[in-house]
Amino acid sequence: MIARVLPDxxxxxxxFDYLIPEPLRDQVRVxxxxxxxxxxxxxxxxxxxxxxxxxxxxxxxPLAKVTGWGxxxxxxxxxxxxxxxxxxxxxxxxxxxxxxVAVRSLPSATGSARALSTRSGxxxxxxxxxxxxxxxxxxxxxxxxxPAADVVPHVLDGLGDADGLVLAxxxxxAARLARRLRDTGRRxxxxxxxxxxxxxxGCTVVGARAAAWAPVPALGAVVVVDEHDEAYQEERAPTWxxxxxxxxxxxxxxxxxxxxxxxxxxxxxxxxxxxTLRRADEREGWPVLEIVDRRRDDPTRGLYSExxxxxxxxxxxxxxVLNRKGRARLLACAACGELARCxxxxxxxxxxxxxxxxxxxxxxxxxxxxxxxxxxxxVLRPGVTRVQEDLDRLAGRPVVVGTEAAxxxxxxxxxxxxxxxxxxxLAPRYRAGEEAMALLARAARLVGGRDRDGRLLxxxxxxxxEVLDAVVHADPGRLAVVESARRAALRLxxxxxxxxxxxxxAERFVFxxxxxxxxxxxxxxxxxxxxxxxxxxxxxxxxxxxxxxxxVEVDPLRA
DNA sequence: CGGACAAGCTGA
DNA sequence: CAGCTTGTCCGG
Numbered sequence: 237m238i239a240r241v242l243p244d245x246x247x248x249x250x251x252f253d254y255l256i257p258e259p260l261r262d263q264v265r266v267x268x269x270x271x272x273x274x275x276x277x278x279x280x281x282x283x284x285x286x287x288x289x290x291x292x293x294x295x296x297x298p299l300a301k302v303t304g305w306g307x308x309x310x311x312x313x314x315x316x317x318x319x320x321x322x323x324x325x326x327x328x329x330x331x332x333x334x335x336x337v338a339v340r341s342l343p344s345a346t347g348s349a350r351a352l353s354t355r356s357g358x359x360x361x362x363x364x365x366x367x368x369x370x371x372x373x374x375x376x377x378x379x380x381x382x383p384a385a386d387v388v389p390h391v392l393d394g395l396g397d398a399d400g401l402v403l404a405x406x407x408x409x410a411a412r413l414a415r416r417l418r419d420t421g422r423r424x425x426x427x428x429x430x431x432x433x434x435x436x437x438g439c440t441v442v443g444a445r446a447a448a449w450a451p452v453p454a455l456g457a458v459v460v461v462d463e464h465d466e467a468y469q470e471e472r473a474p475t476w477x478x479x480x481x482x483x484x485x486x487x488x489x490x491x492x493x494x495x496x497x498x499x500x501x502x503x504x505x506x507x508x509x510x511x512t513l514r515r516a517d518e519r520e521g522w523p524v525l526e527i528v529d530r531r532r533d534d535p536t537r538g539l540y541s542e543x544x545x546x547x548x549x550x551x552x553x554x555x556x557v558l559n560r561k562g563r564a565r566l567l568a569c570a571a572c573g574e575l576a577r578c579x580x581x582x583x584x585x586x587x588x589x590x591x592x593x594x595x596x597x598x599x600x601x602x603x604x605x606x607x608x609x610x611x612x613x614x615v616l617r618p619g620v621t622r623v624q625e626d627l628d629r630l631a632g633r634p635v636v637v638g639t640e641a642a643x644x645x646x647x648x649x650x651x652x653x654x655x656x657x658x659x660x661x662l663a664p665r666y667r668a669g670e671e672a673m674a675l676l677a678r679a680a681r682l683v684g685g686r687d688r689d690g691r692l693l694x695x696x697x698x699x700x701x702e703v704l705d706a707v708v709h710a711d712p713g714r715l716a717v718v719e720s721a722r723r724a725a726l727r728l729x730x731x732x733x734x735x736x737x738x739x740x741x742a743e744r745f746v747f748x749x750x751x752x753x754x755x756x757x758x759x760x761x762x763x764x765x766x767x768x769x770x771x772x773x774x775x776x777x778x779x780x781x782x783x784x785x786x787x788v789e790v791d792p793l794r795a
Numbered sequence: 796c797g798g799a800c801a802a803g804c805t806g807a
Numbered sequence: 808c809a810g811c812t813t814g815t816c817c818g819g
Binding site: 238251252253254273274297 | 817
Binding site for chain 1: 797
């Protein structure tokens, strides 16, 4: 018998045949992780096929060693699909589907999740208004769960009695969710720690992005919590998305998939049938949004509206958010009025700590006016550090001020105030609206819903923006309608499938791709656009990789 | 990727 | 021409 092995060697997308030594025969199957002698060195790899017909006439070497269990055959197959879908290497996906340490044996499943599961936490059928008729069958359901509502009943509902895969948007969220699910009596494997347990079967498998590749022997359900979260997308190429991998797994296993989100992505709405809660229930799950219209405010008040200061002086625990790091993003000399710019390249400099740092070339210099030598610089655009000092003074007590990372760091608050929300609403990124919505949902989770008197405050000059309108009405559908039409008009995802190609070999590569639209280059990046993923991915796959650095981002978060 | 080997460059 | 760098090829 012969093992066809894909080596775990970057830039080597070929399989090689090896003899399976007799004593190893019962340990080697599709997915098994092995070590092989290749071209004078010993490397790891995956068995991707077991055959008796070698693909070469040359004498075969034997496998050097069996390392242990690897991805199940269906995940080996899925890795080929993912390599096509995100124009990447199979090994990148097989690595994600492999245990972090060698697994020599699998624990036997001590009863299935089914036997141990209880349905006590499940929501009753009447709680949600099903727009579609599907229930428990196969297919994709998108459930819009408001931010302050508990997702666990919806997760249990999505899992039913099956062994399922549950994805959460961060490692911490996955660990918390695993604990909650264990409390309901289910047997739960938390990835990546419990890889072997998951592979043994009979449990619910929970994890973050990489867990989309977790072993689930009898996959009966897939649930993705906070499906809109950009953390599900791998930033490095191949830029695969865990939600999309999970959906494809569900489709192949003929298992139902449930996507949960307070603000479903347009991609999710396209993939499945939307289910919403009763209007009153969804409304309860969003906090009150207070819009501070700054269009007529005195510009000298800067970021500090009367209403903000009033809120900070109240007894409420307020978290202020400003996505500008450091002390100042723009400064001018207090003596001569000259803008603080880089002596090297002329771009504006920011003040992160003591020194001035160029935002383009990262050159550093002391905080002194280059024109007149004055050390007095005034802040035209403050960053969080400076705002913190100002607000402490205005509030007469310490105030929590941070970038959006503060929303992940803080446990709870009575109110979240976005000091300059226009920066989010009007960001020059095609997903800015959805990202701003996700930010408000995140903040909403911190402060709770109307029942807890949670409050969001945004300072803006676009008070009628559809994102704000959607949150005011606790109806994310209002944004989806507008956003969907805009994407269609601009032919951006999910209306079209696009890929961004960059790197020294980009030009050679994009001109070899046929049958798709080519735009650019902008800043050395090209955009390839096609009506759908099938067209785009087939076109990309038809072109051999030229030598040199090449980065292909399919479904870029920033186009 | 990284080892093997060939071709090119340098200095005595 | 030894000793080194750089480039190209290829793996079972």
